[in-house]
Amino acid sequence: MNRQAATGVALDDSPNRAVANSGQILRTENLRKIFYSGTLEIAPLDGIDFSVDRGEMIAIVGPSGAGKSTLLHLLAALDTPTNGEVYFGAKLLCSLEEVELAEYRNRAVGFVWQRHHLLPDFTAAENVAMPLLVRGQALSQALRAAGDWLGEVGLADRARQRAGELSGGEQQRVAIARALVNQPVLLLADEPTGDLDERSAEAIFELIERLHRTHHLTSILATHNLSLAQRTDRVLALEHGKLAPSAEVLAGVAGHATRPASAGVRTPGERG
Numbered sequence: 001m002n003r004q005a006a007t008g009v010a011l012d013d014s015p016n017r018a019v020a021n022s023g024q025i026l027r028t029e030n031l032r033k034i035f036y037s038g039t040l041e042i043a044p045l046d047g048i049d050f051s052v053d054r055g056e057m058i059a060i061v062g063p064s065g066a067g068k069s070t071l072l073h074l075l076a077a078l079d080t081p082t083n084g085e086v087y088f089g090a091k092l093l094c095s096l097e098e099v100e101l102a103e104y105r106n107r108a109v110g111f112v113w114q115r116h117h118l119l120p121d122f123t124a125a126e127n128v129a130m131p132l133l134v135r136g137q138a139l140s141q142a143l144r145a146a147g148d149w150l151g152e153v154g155l156a157d158r159a160r161q162r163a164g165e166l167s168g169g170e171q172q173r174v175a176i177a178r179a180l181v182n183q184p185v186l187l188l189a190d191e192p193t194g195d196l197d198e199r200s201a202e203a204i205f206e207l208i209e210r211l212h213r214t215h216h217l218t219s220i221l222a223t224h225n226l227s228l229a230q231r232t233d234r235v236l237a238l239e240h241g242k243l244a245p246s247a248e249v250l251a252g253v254a255g256h257a258t259r260p261a262s263a264g265v266r267t268p269g270e271r272g
């Protein structure tokens, strides 16, 4: 459990120090992923070049099967590309040692899945505390931090309730608290509102927007909800293995008149 003891690596030497407070935080270079299924070759990512500035909130839209999850997994170092590179600040992920990669996953990235992946028989607080326990923090301290985070996501009174007893929206709040308890700089959320009804989806999106601002996160959300996506700084569409500014958003298809349809939409790799 205590990686520091096992490896001698100082756990407080956060990988987050590798990135500056502004400027580029993530960049991909000709990122490709090919899956082989029998004789079938599936290439959901076929040359992805894009960069993300610190503090940006980006939506990645695209039909089911387009490769949104695959891309987020590569950015989170949960999977490895077939070709191409992912840079976190100046660090090339594929050049990191396994211990450094584990630190990156645990400390730099907070990941939220569509289906929260909570442990249903553990309490909300125990679920949120899990990443701290993995880091070797004492249980009492971890549970205290988890309680604070449950307060931040509006579930202060649910700390001792089993995760399996919570509603879908509440479970997603717990999952968000768990993703952020290690104070990562990156929040990667894979269709975080995909399993929720419209009202809960709106509430969860608002929560993510608030936490993005108050915790100075850089956030990338995969979603197929264009009206939610439009509220981010930039919408990129993933289709046929490529990432490009979303044509539908550029055309204002979702009909949101609150900001120009092209607001914040930049070409991949363009800096702003």
Ligand SMILES: Nc1ncnc2c1ncn2[C@@H]1O[C@H](COP(=O)(O)OP(=O)(O)O)[C@@H](O)[C@H]1O
Pocket (backbone or CB within 6 Å): 035, 036, 037, 042, 044, 062, 063, 064, 065, 066, 067, 068, 069, 070, 071
């Ligand atoms: N482990 C895997 N093995 C084989 N094919 C996969 C694997 N993971 C994803 N795929 C395929 O890659 C494509 C992209 O999947 P995914 O990234 O899950 O899309 P999305 O998240 O946009 O719905 C799909 O065709 C899917 O079937």
Ligand SMILES: [Mg+2]
Pocket (backbone or CB within 6 Å): 068, 069, 070, 190, 191
């Ligand atoms: Mg997916």
